[in-house]
Amino acid sequence: MEPGPPVFRATAVPEIFPTPKFPPKVMMLEIAGPSSFKELEVIVTEKRVPENKLIVPGAKVTSNPDFMRGHGTYMHDDNLIASVGGTVEQVNKLVSVRPLKSRYNGEIGDVVIGRITEVQQKRWKVETNSRLNSTLLLSSVNLPGGELRRKSVEDERMMREYLKEGDLISAEVQKIHSDGQLSLHTRNLRYGKLSQGTLIKISPYLVKRRKSHFHTLPCGVSVIFGRNGYIWIAPVASEEQNMTGGYSQNLEEVVPLKIRSVIARVANCVNILAMYHIPLYDTTVVLAYDASLNSEIKELLKPESAANIATEVVLQLEKNC
């Protein structure tokens, strides 16, 4: 038989809480076992990749010498061999293999979202989910207020006033160097520093290149679909922020609860679409948002709700095609 409760290690605790009690229950907490909701039951028949287009590393793509070698392949003797697992794509005489998942490779003109990792003498280093850190030159940014003049030594000294480590920016790829490094620019006022909002990181292959990557959804939030797999969900920016490219930020401003709940719901919907490998653009996000209105926002974190919403979105996409 135990002589009594053990001696506490912290002597101050018994004086404050001699016999602590579990307070009455307020919320319900559930612990689940491993779920079996991973597979979607819907099979999109028409959009299946034909089996002869799927390839694994080491397999022979072609032995025809007229074809040019593209990304994802290499020459071995007279054969073109795949070096990544994915699908074979042919454009005229260029044969390449596109892997399913990869880091962001970059194309000129892409809209990307990046995070500042370093402030150097005349440039910022930006993390954009690519193989190397991207570069944002001081000469590639708009000054606050849209001034049009050459950058000077004072601007170099004030670089941390514009962007410092940890800041998020939206930018466009201006140049791709020979080693694969990207040069970004934010010379359009639509680009620039991002303010309050939520960042979601997904695989870049889910974001297709489209005419516009800046959207204001009908539910009242603005979304930026970065081509590098970063999705930014934020309240609709004010006129003042638009005029200055994001450098004027009011950190005291509290986002209203209604807008905040929409942002949280859209963020969870984006995560659901990414989990089920559904391409992300404004139509799918709006469909997922509408499908999720029956659930509470935190219910969307559960695998069952996520599977239901993904199924509904896929069915809607099938119907619309």
Place this chain on the structure above:
Amino acid sequence: MKMEVRLSDAEKVFIIHGAQEGLRADGRSPFDYRPITIQTGVLATTNGSARVRIGSTDLLIGVKAELINMESVAVYRNRLNFFVDCSANATPLFVGRGGEEFADELSAALDAAYDNNYVLPDLKKLILSPTHAWKLFVDIVLLQCDGNVIDAAGLGVKAALKDTEISEVIVRPADEGKYTIDLPDDNTVWKLDISRVPLFVSVNRLGTAKIVDNSLAEEACTRTSVWIAVAPQFVSDTGHNKSSQSPVKHDNCIITFMRQCDGGTLEIDSLEEMINIGLKVVGQLHEALDRRLIDENWMAEKPLSTFLQ
């Protein structure tokens, strides 16, 4: 902070305002947990094992029992032995010795919470003879880190201890006052009584808000946090009111460990409020975990599925 995810000031302000208004970035209220998944029996080569996931945080716990010789039972420290491995799978920051500091912090907290005779009364059954004892090693591997590792560790250790099976042995006196240990033919096993095992909760201050189950982004905005380990105390344990109340009712609890982590200061009023929040939440955790372990017990004995499923 162990895993520093870098956020901009505006993102931090957004997260802190959300916590203060009661709606976090993923729609949870301050006292909601992300979905928790627990599975036991995932490692066939251990005496007990469990896998815990809270959101994207993923921990794998194994318990092994070793028969050891000891010089004297008087000086033997009859306790669980915790080891935490911050695997580099979780983040490249943990490569080499990068995760050691965080791992030491976790194992020290678990050691302190279990360092008493109350939480595991079966520990005395581990002493087999004046020179032989079972020694329990609890190894925790951190597979993915998305915040709130201490809560997951507490849940996982309790689930793994529930799954632990220890062989019955036959102790025979030998010459010169020594003893020999034999295994019986029927391979009987016994299980630990885990009804008093503590669970951890981490209560965190973001601005003026107090929240539980930090995600990694919320950890970057946390000013300070308090780790509390609470063990349930049954009415029958106190020896009072045995006839008038059900012995399984949780109306008391014992705090076996409390610690403030990270910098920042705490007013005594805030500390009291955080402790009350922790007690409320950890009561919920105890009930939910007990339900889950009972459910798993009732399920048909499935073929063994490892965590590499």
